[in-house]
Amino acid sequence: MALLPKINLTFSYCKKAPFPVPFFSHFLLELRILVQCTERGGRMYLLSRQPYAPVDNHLWRKIERGELGTLEALQRMGELRPGSVKREELQRDSAVAAAAFWELKQLVGLTEVKQIVEEIKAYIEIGQQRAAHHLKCEQLVLHMIFSGNPGTGKTTVARLLGRLFKGLGVLARGHLVEVERADLVGEYIGHTAQKTREQLQKAMGGLLFVDEAYSLGRGGEKDFGKEAIDVLVKAMEDNRHDFILILAGYRREMAAFLKLNPGLSSRFPIQIAYPDYSVAELLEIAEMMAQQRHYSLSDAAKKRLQRYLAERKRDLNFSNARLVRNILEKSIRRQALRLSRRERLSREELIIIEEADLAVEEQ
Amino acid sequence: MNLSIAVVGAARVGKTLFCINFAEYLGARILSYTQSGGAGQGRGALSPDAARERMVNHGRRGNGVVRTFTVHLPQRKPYRRIALIDTASLKENNPLPRSGRSALLLTLQAIHSAAVVLQMIDLSCGDPARHEFDDRVGRHLADYCRWQGKLFLIAGSKADLPVNSHQARIAVSGKMLFISSLTRAGFSRLQSAILGEASSLNG
Ligand SMILES: Nc1nc2c(ncn2[C@@H]2O[C@H](COP(=O)(O)OP(=O)(O)OP(=O)(O)O)[C@@H](O)[C@H]2O)c(=O)[nH]1
Numbered sequence: 340m341a342l343l344p345k346i347n348l349t350f351s352y353c354k355k356a357p358f359p360v361p362f363f364s365h366f367l368l369e370l371r372i373l374v375q376c377t378e379r380g381g382r383m384y385l386l387s388r389q390p391y392a393p394v395d396n397h398l399w400r401k402i403e404r405g406e407l408g409t410l411e412a413l414q415r416m417g418e419l420r421p422g423s424v425k426r427e428e429l430q431r432d433s434a435v436a437a438a439a440f441w442e443l444k445q446l447v448g449l450t451e452v453k454q455i456v457e458e459i460k461a462y463i464e465i466g467q468q469r470a471a472h473h474l475k476c477e478q479l480v481l482h483m484i485f486s487g488n489p490g491t492g493k494t495t496v497a498r499l500l501g502r503l504f505k506g507l508g509v510l511a512r513g514h515l516v517e518v519e520r521a522d523l524v525g526e527y528i529g530h531t532a533q534k535t536r537e538q539l540q541k542a543m544g545g546l547l548f549v550d551e552a553y554s555l556g557r558g559g560e561k562d563f564g565k566e567a568i569d570v571l572v573k574a575m576e577d578n579r580h581d582f583i584l585i586l587a588g589y590r591r592e593m594a595a596f597l598k599l600n601p602g603l604s605s606r607f608p609i610q611i612a613y614p615d616y617s618v619a620e621l622l623e624i625a626e627m628m629a630q631q632r633h634y635s636l637s638d639a640a641k642k643r644l645q646r647y648l649a650e651r652k653r654d655l656n657f658s659n660a661r662l663v664r665n666i667l668e669k670s671i672r673r674q675a676l677r678l679s680r681r682e683r684l685s686r687e688e689l690i691i692i693e694e695a696d697l698a699v700e701e702q
Numbered sequence: 703m704n705l706s707i708a709v710v711g712a713a714r715v716g717k718t719l720f721c722i723n724f725a726e727y728l729g730a731r732i733l734s735y736t737q738s739g740g741a742g743q744g745r746g747a748l749s750p751d752a753a754r755e756r757m758v759n760h761g762r763r764g765n766g767v768v769r770t771f772t773v774h775l776p777q778r779k780p781y782r783r784i785a786l787i788d789t790a791s792l793k794e795n796n797p798l799p800r801s802g803r804s805a806l807l808l809t810l811q812a813i814h815s816a817a818v819v820l821q822m823i824d825l826s827c828g829d830p831a832r833h834e835f836d837d838r839v840g841r842h843l844a845d846y847c848r849w850q851g852k853l854f855l856i857a858g859s860k861a862d863l864p865v866n867s868h869q870a871r872i873a874v875s876g877k878m879l880f881i882s883s884l885t886r887a888g889f890s891r892l893q894s895a896i897l898g899e900a901s902s903l904n905g
């Protein structure tokens with residue numbers, strides 16, 4: 340407060356102000372200047388006593404043009420809170436949306452996920468057309484629950500959704516902030532709320548992805564995890580259009596977590612189950628990952644990998660696509676080692692990963 | 703230090719009478735005011751009696767004026783001056799006619815410039831549509847004030863009249879102060895709510 344410039348403006352009072360008063364007053368609010376106006380009589384009165392977060396000019400103009408009714412205008416004023424993303428900054432970019440959607444379509448498997456995302460995308464696009472015709476259009480609540488084993492594509496999909504929603508003009512930034520319990524839960528009373536709010540602040544305009552979210556429900560009533568949930572729930576209501584919350588975790592644990600917090604489930608209208616990949620899908624993923632890196636698996640290597648995956652799929656801590664990626668990356672290093680012992684190499688040899696390179700034993 | 707209070711509410715809830723009588727209650731013998739909207743800019747000074755006669759709305763339609771009464775509090779602390787902003791009535795129809803829009807704009811800007819927002823609800827009103835509107839206005843205002851760090855109060859006005867049962871129910875569920883601008887019942891409690899809490903807001 341003390342650093343704010345204090346400006347005394349003197350203008351002689353006349354029946355008509357020298358400029359339109361609404362313009363004048365919001366201009367001052369915009370500058371966050373503590374303004375005192377001196378009337379000719381020398382008496383002072385205050386236009387703006389305290390620098391509140393400015394309501395942006397778009398809103399005032401919209402009201403002037405009659406685009407907002409009383410309740411909408413009040414609501415929008417309530418939404419324009421300090422630090423929140425201005426809705427006007429949302430910009431549609433159909434190229435970004437199309438690219439993200441295309442990438443999503445290219446993902447192996449995930450039929451249900453793709454279908455739900457397609458529905459959401461269609462709803463948003465049609466909603467924008469309806470709005471252009473002044474038809475009512477409820478804004479979708481897009482908070483989601485992702486349940487599925489590790490490596491089933493949850494983070495990948497979340498990242499793509501961020502880009503998709505940015506492209507569709509639903510989120511201003513579309514970035515993904517990935518957190519887990521330790522990022523949200525603090526050590527003493529009040530610490531948790533502060534930590535959680537910090538993460539929320541980072542996620543404004545994008546997605547907050549809480550991995551292994553069920554761990555917040557661990558430890559019962561006294562646990563600080565509960566406090567984190569409360570802060571998240573409040574932010575979901577208060578900033579409902581400023582960010583999207585995704586709670587992710589193993590299917591069984593998430594189901595138990597939601598059962599323990601019955602109010603929670605209804606706040607997440609979109610709940611997506613990520614099934615484990617089949618062996619065939621995992622193989623396809625492996626081939627795609629290899630291709631992206633300009634490698635290719637030999638037929639023998641593929642067969643070996645298929646056998647290995649079929650065996651491992653029975654394990655409890657089988658980690659799906661992540662396992663495939665780890666195997667591939669290790670195999671690439673082994674191939675390099677094998678090739679480095681040789682002198683002249685063909686393009687083909689540089690590309691192919693042989694069965695012997697496959698890092699499947701000790702994984 | 704100065705304090706400005708935006709008095710908001712639907713048509714004919716008693717905003718103007720409240721501003722005049724509360725100013726008088728705070729010690730003003732002459733009410734100096736500035737106003738904009740409606741017939742244009744203006745300012746003046748009137749005795750409370752004259753103000754009541756000229757400004758309180760007996761049966762006419764609201765005129766879209768936003769009027770600021772300035773009350774000087776010479777010996778009172780912590781404020782030297784209190785601005786009571788009598789805003790234009792909030793209306794439900796959407797889209798608003800042109801005159802309604804500029805009144806709404808002035809009102810929202812007044813709300814935005816004020817440190818305290820006082821919503822008035824007519825306790826004697828029996829119209830359920832009005833109750834619903836008041837309710838929603840209240841929720842949006844509360845939301846807005848919470849985030850801007852402003853004091854938000856709800857006053858149930860015309861408490862001297864028979865209280866409508868529905869409004870009474872709202873009053874029980876929320877934090878509402880009952881006042882009557884006519885009899886000045888509830889004014890002292892309202893004063894301490896505003897001055898007490900607002901001074902802590904200013905830090
Ligand atoms: N009985 C009673 N009547 C009141 C009280 N306050 C206001 N009124 C009456 O309610 C009517 C409207 O009062 P105003 O003060 O003009 O209301 P307003 O909210 O300024 O109205 P608009 O400016 O048109 O929105 C007048 O007839 C007042 O006399 C009160 O406390 N008790």
Ligand SMILES: [Mg+2]
Pocket residue numbers: 717718719757758759788
């Ligand atoms: Mg009035």
